Amino acid sequence: MQIPSYQINNILKVYTRQLSQSKLINRQKEFAQERATDSTELSSEGKRQAVIEQVSAEIINRITHFGPQDESEEDIIKQLKNEIGKEIEIIPKGGSNFIYNTLDENNEKVTQTLSVEDSNFLIKRLEELVKVAVDKNMES
Numbered sequence: 001m002q003i004p005s006y007q008i009n010n011i012l013k014v015y016t017r018q019l020s021q022s023k024l025i026n027r028q029k030e031f032a033q034e035r036a037t038d039s040t041e042l043s044s045e046g047k048r049q050a051v052i053e054q055v056s057a058e059i060i061n062r063i064t065h066f067g068p069q070d071e072s073e074e075d076i077i078k079q080l081k082n083e084i085g086k087e088i089e090i091i092p093k094g095g096s097n098f099i100y101n102t103l104d105e106n107n108e109k110v111t112q113t114l115s116v117e118d119s120n121f122l123i124k125r126l127e128e129l130v131k132v133a134v135d136k137n138m139e140s
Contacts, residue, residue: 048138056130063126072137076129083125 059073068074081087087103102110 052131052134052138055134056127059130059134060123060127063130064123072133076126076133079129080122080126084122 059076062069063073063077068077087101100112102112104110
């Protein structure tokens with residue numbers, strides 16, 4: 001019995017195709033397993049920190065644009081006032097200045113402004129205080 005060469009070539013082509021497809025499938029399975037392990041490696045503490053960051057950013061945005069809206073935000077502003085040593089009141093306004101009110105030694109209201117660049121230290125401290133407050137609220 002004689003087997004023509006084109007049939008042998010066809011068999012070799014099919015075998016080569018099956019071999020390369022199985023390698024591709026194995027690579028895809030390995031890649032899928034690696035991705036699954038990467039996504040599960042986020043610790044619960046990492047997830048907690050991500051939630052704290054998101055909530056803090058929203059609270060800071062709300063305070064700086066609309067002023068403190070509830071008691072917890074008022075408490076954060078009070079802490080900031082105590083650290084600065086002056087009475088402050090955040091007045092939400094657009095523009096490139098951070099506007100706030102203080103009381104002078106005669107108990108008179110004085111409106112002051114800081115450029116956004118100069119107010120960065122104040123905003124950073126506000127962020128820290130908000131994160132601490134959010135963290136406390138998540139624990140209780």
